[in-house]
Amino acid sequence: MRKYIIKRLLISVVILFFVAFIIYALMRCLPTSYVENMARQKSMQPGSKSFEEWMEQLTAAYNMDKGIILGFFGWIGNMLKGNFGDSWRWTVPVVEKFHDTVWLSFVMGAISFVLELLIAIPLGVIAATKQYSKADYTISVIALAGISLPTFFFASLLKLVFSVKLGWFDLYGLVGRNYNQLDAFGQLLDKAHHLVLPIITLVVVSMGSLMRYTRTNMLEVLNADYIRTARAKGLPEKKVIYHHAFRNTLIPLVTIIGGSLPGLFSGALITETLYSIPGIGFASYESMIAGDIPFSMFYMVFCAILTLLGNLLSDILYAVVDPRVRIA
């Protein structure tokens, strides 16, 4: 097992190396005028360094003067030393901005993930146990609708109904107008209040696939021989489903849930942007639009790490949970 994990980790490092290379090469392949534009814009800000100095700094920071390969090694060397540069858009070190934003995204992601599990898994189980019934059809259509719902359209609808018509929530932002006048508990409540719509959006848009996944796996288990045996023994249906079938459905579920845990840190790019929630997703969106190369590159590498970690975690969990799986 340990050997397997080490092997996977090494492969992941190699993959990450290439992903970073592609990201770096992509940035280098952007029209040069793009970087120059950025330098020019930066130099035009009041009290800023001159254009030449900015160009020099960018060139030095990204090894633009060297070839792509050499430059890449220089850049990755800096990253390994923990030197990610300063964000242009936020004018603070990249790591500092990351630290400021990532926890909000994580909290938001975690809450919606838990809600998602609480809604999707029971519904998936119900749909599978009552296959081809009305409930099954309804749940299947709801799941498909959730998958098909464009985030931005759903968010707009929610805003129209709950923010504009009913006036329950603010349209944008994490804190209300009188946030500074509130005590600590009030501030927490205010933030929670502002997170309601984003979390609803996230849950509705992402629960569909988990619901379908649960249903498919539950159906598979229900068709298995040991379920027939359980029924033949005369066990009550409840016990068959929740004791024998559901436990076995948990195997694929746990792997997929474990695999999506690292993703909670990556933030919800679109949802955060739509609601202007200052999490990592919104911050990186702003950075990307503003051409903030240091922060964007950091975010992309971070996302890649999370994806790799997720894959690794789900594979390991699969082996841990399912005794039938033997790792070579």
Added chain:
Amino acid sequence: MKKENTAPSDNKKVNYSLNDDRRVKVLSPGALVAKRFFRNRLAVTGLAVLIAMFAFSFIGGMVSPYKQDQKFYRVDQQSKAYAGVVRNEEWRYTVNDAEKFTGIVQAQTFLAITKNEAAFNYSGTDYTLEKLADDIYAVHTGGALIGIATKEVVSSSTSNDKLSFEFTYGALLAKATGETSFTAEGQTYTVDKDGVVFAADGAEVAYVSEYVVRAVMGDVFLTRDFKTKLIDALEAGQTEFAYTDENGEACEYVLTYNAGTKSWDVMKETDTTVFDTYAAPTKEHWLGTDRNGMDMLTRLMYGGRVSLIIGFIVVFIESIIGVIMGGISGYFGGWVDNLIMRIVDVFYCIPSMPVIIILGAAMDAANVESSVRMLYLMLILGFFGWAGTARLVRGQILSLREQEFMTATEACGISVRRRIFKHLIPNVIPQLIVVMTMGLGGTIITEATLSFLGLGVRFPFASWGNIINDVNNVFVLTHYWNIWIPAGVLLLMTVLAFNIVGDGLRDAFDPKMKR
């Protein structure tokens, strides 16, 4: 293969065999799949929705009487600032063209007038003030008349040109003293009691008034008649004023008094042609018009076309790359498989949304043309999306490779290329079709999201995403539901239909799924 054995070549036996109950209906695998598919009511509904969407987008665009970027106009009543009227209560200084009468001396003159002094001194020069009549003073220095201070002004009746000092002086003095005539520049003019100045031949030349009326636009000349009537209206305290000029054109004017500047603003109500933006639904425009005054329904049709075409091309690119890479990888195995799968891993890891957003922003910076941009968008989306397809194809091929029919092809000595593309790939196609159908929905959402963020399809091309983009303007979100709700509903329905059909196809292809 059709069951033909009951139809012998002998004609005499035709009747005999037709009512033969031994006839067995045999269906090809394709027909079986179709049969299973059409038995699924939900999937059929999805298919119907899709067909309707295609008809709406592709045929609708042809049927619609409008073009996708045809702009509509409406005539709107707009108030435009036309003139300003000031009732003069301040001293006004008219400078003798030949002399110097600087602003600072004018200020000194004002002080002297208010203090009732006949002379003043400024920076070593003596000035004398001569009261010619009520509210008219002449300023002399060193025996020369350098200017006059008055409360009334003289305006030319025929043009905006400046009048000469001598004429102005004569006219003002005559008006103030009640004289009926004066001479200036060798000509004699007569002045009536209203302050109108006539030349010797009886033509009106200028007039003296305490109101200053100026046109906002330099090229507009306000006639004397207009000014008189306007001032009458002002004095009567009217807020609206109608005037018919010598050409018979009637215009409405709105008069507003501005207490801050102690002046009246004269706004002209003019008919202006503007883009018919955000029009409510009418018979001509069933869904109204959008931000640019374009017909919403037509935009939706063309937007659907763009969204669907982009979806198909992207999925096509993804499948081509995915099938080739996955096919090679799965068939050869070993180090080729390892290499390709690591490439797949790399592509799987690249966060595609950030990359696409950055590329979109870079294209913004480089001012890429809209149509080229659309092409790039498709290539980028396809290039970053093939990893999943490759994995699927590889997995399928890995299991198919071990089956007997592949051993048979090997025994027959069929070439490798033929084995992969004629025998393995066709067996992957059912799975591939399902994934492609589902992928279409996903791609359409991605494209719409990018367009919504302003990084995908750009004006003048319509796409369902960039139509909804208008809700970023909160006023549109709250007031013009006809702009964004239909596009969102169409988007949702299309993606849902693709997913449902994909689901139905999966069930139909899978013989284990008995219904």
